[in-house]
Each structure stands twice: as structure tokens, then as C-alpha cells.
Amino acid sequence: MxxxxxxxxxxxxxxxxxxxxxxxxxxxxxxxxxxxxxxxxxxxxxxxxxxxxxxxxxxxxxxxxxxxxxxxxxxxxxxxxxxxxxxxxxxxxxxxxxxxxxxxxSIGVQKLFRLTAELACIEGYKFSIRETHHTSKLDAPSGTAITLKQIIQSVQPGIEVRIDSQRVGDANGEHIVTAKSEHDVIELRHDAHSRxxxxxxxxxxxxxxxxxxxxxxxxxxxxxx
CATH class of the missing domain: 3.40.50.720 (NAD(P)-binding Rossmann-like Domain)
Structure with a gap:
């Protein structure tokens, strides 16, 4: 091609x-x-x-x-x-x-999307997302973080999902989905080592x-x- x-x-x-x-x-x-x-x-x-x-x-x-x-x-x-x-x-x-x-x-991030949809099925948890990218990235929150939020809210409509965006150096991209209850914390994480x-x-x-x-x-x- x-x-x-x-x-x-x-x-x-x-x-x-x-x-x-x-x-x-x-x-x-x-x-x-x-x-x-x-x-x-x-x-x-x-x-x-x-x-x-x-x-x-x-x-x-x-x-x-x-x-x-x-x-x-x-x-x-x-x-x-x-x-x-x-x-x-x-x-x-x-x-x-x-x-x-x-x-x-990233195929790895696509798998993160699917795991997030599965995680969002559990009830009684508060969800949040943290994303870190390089300082030259124009949009915040990242499109990936917004997609993760939309996935959670598609499973649990109306649920509040906070996104914390950080811009640090030349970071390639990290996304962490956290589900927290009174008794435990579950995290899904994807950290890109390169582009x-x-x-x-x-x-x-x-x-x-x-x-x-x-x-x-x-x-x-x-x-x-």
C-alpha cells in the first residue's frame, strides 16, 4: 500500500x-x-x-x-x-x-477498555480515572480517559466518574481505572513504555x-x- x-x-x-x-x-x-x-x-x-x-x-x-x-x-x-x-x-x-x-x-488499551466494562458491572464501588501524558499533549483529559469514563457510565448510567489529568515531561501515556469500596480497592492500569x-x-x-x-x-x- x-x-x-x-x-x-x-x-x-x-x-x-x-x-x-x-x-x-x-x-x-x-x-x-x-x-x-x-x-x-x-x-x-x-x-x-x-x-x-x-x-x-x-x-x-x-x-x-x-x-x-x-x-x-x-x-x-x-x-x-x-x-x-x-x-x-x-x-x-x-x-x-x-x-x-x-x-x-494500542491493542493493550483496547483490552483495558474491555476489562473496564467488566469491572463496571460490580455495584457498591466508586470509580475514578487517573491519566498521565507528556506536557505537549493538547487535550486534557485524554480521549482515552474520556472513553474509559463513557464505558463505565454506559454500564452504570448516572454514576459519577472523576478524571484526574497530569502532564509530566515526556510521559508516553498511563491510564489507571480505580474502583473503591468501603472494604477494598481494585485497579486496572495500562502504562505505555513507548509510542x-x-x-x-x-x-x-x-x-x-x-x-x-x-x-x-x-x-x-x-x-x-
Whole structure:
């Protein structure tokens, strides 16, 4: 496949590296080379199988809109843009484009999501989430932490779930789900030692999305990879 990676930051650069090691052709653009999705034209995307976005929330919306309008396919690891999801889904349907998005492309975190859903089934516990990321991460709380909260509240509607967000140095990402009662404490923890697991998941997601049309969240399809 030929992949176009949007974003040359730490994660975007690692995605490009992983894609090359998996035998794919790779092009990459930083935000300055693609201001307001200006580089996402039909001639520039000719021959590109899937676009992978690790940019910023505002840039991601413009990128997704441009890609889907051309009937192309995009994997989005950027978070913080989901208020625009209904509009973008409609474009994907009209133009037969493909969109695969997720708050976290780590397979380990996907397992954390499922374990959290199981933990949330117990009653009589108070739930909280603590997440730690690097100081350059723009959104707080993280998309992963918000997803964990939504999972708990989908099992126990109306329950209060506090999120504590910390930004420390170059932390790759830690999420801890705590369930506390009068008698005991249960914790689920995922600590990323590097960004490579996110990059591998994103590339595998692009491999899955190739030649498909529709809109999916990564949680829906990760066990099909």
C-alpha cells in the first residue's frame, strides 16, 4: 500500500517508520505543508491507499472533510474533534469514503477498555480515572480517559466518574481505572513504555481499512486485525 501520514511529530514519524518496516510506501506532510488541508487534492492523493492523521483537532477536521469528499480513506489518531463526527459521517456516506477513528490505537488499551466494562458491572464501588501524558499533549483529559469514563457510565448510567489529568515531561501515556469500596480497592492500569504500540495499531488499522467504505471506531474492529 501507499500511505500518506499527516503529521511529522513524534507519533506521526513513528507511524511512518512502522509502515515502512511493514513493507508499505510512505509519504508524509507536516502541518505547514498542508495548511487547511490544501495538499489534499485529487492529483496529490492519486495512488494513495489510506491517509493516517496525527495532527491537531482543528487540522484533523479539515483533513477528514477533504479526504472523505474525494471518496478516499483516512485513519485518525487525533482526538478532540468528535463534535464534528455526524457531519463527517454524512460526507463519508455521500462520497463512499472510509473513516476509521479511535481515541487509542494500542491493542493493550483496547483490552483495558474491555476489562473496564467488566469491572463496571460490580455495584457498591466508586470509580475514578487517573491519566498521565507528556506536557505537549493538547487535550486534557485524554480521549482515552474520556472513553474509559463513557464505558463505565454506559454500564452504570448516572454514576459519577472523576478524571484526574497530569502532564509530566515526556510521559508516553498511563491510564489507571480505580474502583473503591468501603472494604477494598481494585485497579486496572495500562502504562505505555513507548509510542510504538500506538503506531503499530494505526498502521494495522490502515491495512484493514484499505478498499473499505464506511465509518468505524477502532474499538469496533480491533479484534479483526
Amino acid at each position: 501507499l500511505l500518506l501520514v499527516l503529521g511529522k511529530g513524534k507519533t506521526g514519524s513513528l507511524v511512518a517508520e512502522v509502515a515502512r518496516k511493514r513493507g508499505h510506501g510512505v509519504r508524509a506532510l507536516d502541518i505547514n505543508e498542508n495548511q487547511h488541508a490544501s495538499a489534499l487534492t485529487a492529483p496529490n492523493l492519486a495512488g494513495v491507499d489510506v491517509i493516517i492523521d496525527f495532527t491537531t483537532p482543528d487540522a484533523a477536521v479539515e483533513n477528514i472533510r477533504a479526504v472523505l469528499a474525494l471518496g478516499c480513506r483516512i485513519v485518525v489518531g487525533t482526538t478532540g474533534w468528535y463534535a464534528h463526527l455526524p457531519e463527517l459521517k454524512a460526507i463519508a456516506e455521500r462520497r463512499s469514503g472510509g473513516l476509521l477513528y479511535g481515541t487509542n490505537f 510504538r504500540s500506538f503506531a503499530i495499531g494505526a498502521v494495522r488499522a490502515a491495512e484493514w481499512l484499505c478498499s473499505k467504505s464506511g465509518v468505524w471506531e477502532f474499538r469496533e474492529i480491533f479484534d479483526k486485525l
